[in-house]
Amino acid sequence: MALLDLANPQRFLALVRVLVPALAALAAALLVIGFALGFRAPADYQQGETVRIMYVHVPSAWLALGIYTLMAIAALGTLVWRHPLADVAAKAAAPIGAAFCLLCLITGALWGRPMWGAYWVWDARLTSMLVLFLLYLGILALWRAIEEPGQAARAVAILTLVGFINVPIVKFSVDWWNTLHQPASVFRLDGPTIHPAILTPLLLTAAGFAALFLALQLAAMRNEILRRRVRTLRLLAAAEAR
Amino acid sequence: MDFGAHAGFILAAYGAAFIVLGALVLWVLLDHRAQRQAIAALEAQGITRRSARAAAEDTH
Numbered sequence: 481m482a483l484l485d486l487a488n489p490q491r492f493l494a495l496v497r498v499l500v501p502a503l504a505a506l507a508a509a510l511l512v513i514g515f516a517l518g519f520r521a522p523a524d525y526q527q528g529e530t531v532r533i534m535y536v537h538v539p540s541a542w543l544a545l546g547i548y549t550l551m552a553i554a555a556l557g558t559l560v561w562r563h564p565l566a567d568v569a570a571k572a573a574a575p576i577g578a579a580f581c582l583l584c585l586i587t588g589a590l591w592g593r594p595m596w597g598a599y600w601v602w603d604a605r606l607t608s609m610l611v612l613f614l615l616y617l618g619i620l621a622l623w624r625a626i627e628e629p630g631q632a633a634r635a636v637a638i639l640t641l642v643g644f645i646n647v648p649i650v651k652f653s654v655d656w657w658n659t660l661h662q663p664a665s666v667f668r669l670d671g672p673t674i675h676p677a678i679l680t681p682l683l684l685t686a687a688g689f690a691a692l693f694l695a696l697q698l699a700a701m702r703n704e705i706l707r708r709r710v711r712t713l714r715l716l717a718a719a720e721a722r
Numbered sequence: 723m724d725f726g727a728h729a730g731f732i733l734a735a736y737g738a739a740f741i742v743l744g745a746l747v748l749w750v751l752l753d754h755r756a757q758r759q760a761i762a763a764l765e766a767q768g769i770t771r772r773s774a775r776a777a778a779e780d781t782h
Binding site: 575590692700707710 | 728729749765
């Protein structure tokens with residue numbers, strides 16, 4: 481199926497009806513297996529049992545960055561290619577990305593307290609992640625501030641693209657600055673530095689979180705299409721009442 | 723399962739994940755129901771999209 485075929489809302493909604501339950505089931509299976517393996521994995525030699533927070537914290541961080549990247553691509557889709565589903569995708573993704581970003585910040589604080597002795601420090605990684613969360617909140621506020629969906633989409637697309645500069649800053653903050661947060665230990669040129677006993681459950685929970693995101697994203701896009709249908713019907717009703 | 727001295731932090735992290743992701747799933751489900759109900763209410767008043775109206779007229 482070509483990307484253009486998905487511009488037809490009926491075809492897209494039919495696809496969503498099939499994909500959402502399948503992705504939700506896949507997410508549940510991956511998360512059950514991932515967490516089961518994660519809780520049976522040995523404790524880290526330095527971080528002890530708290531390493532188990534990683535199975536929630538790291539996938540949340542990856543998704544918070546990945547979803548923002550998806551929103552930036554959707555912003556290009558709105559401004560350059562004018563694909564009808566681009567702004568629907570961007571609007572649906574924003575609250576989901578914000579939720580994963582919030583979860584990353586909460587679990588990071590809960591991991592930081594026993595390891596660093598503080599829930600929060602103003603180091604480059606934590607601060608840039610907080611900026612990402614504030615960007616998500618700004619985008620959500622802008623969606624709500626402009627009533628006409630097309631106008632809102634263009635304004636949000638510009639803000640999203642400007643804010644995208646923060647994504648590489650989050651990723652490379654641990655390399656560019658001297659941070660309390662540890663450097664990358666999975667996506668490295670010389671390969672992961674984590675033992676397979678801990679890495680395997682991490683990758684499984686990350687895949688589970690990704691499948692959950694896709695299920696939520698498609699369901700939220702369906703909701704947005706229905707919301708626009710409601711808006712159109714109300715405008716029709718108002719025009720006929722005149 | 724014994725999480726040692728830091729059990730509270732580990733359980734709080736998983737509790738936060740359960741609450742945040744649970745709220746997200748609930749929001750998507752409730753939003754879907756709200757939109758479906760809004761469309762049903764409008765259609766019950768005889769307000770339908772032009773394409774749906776045209777399709778209905780074609781069948782008569």
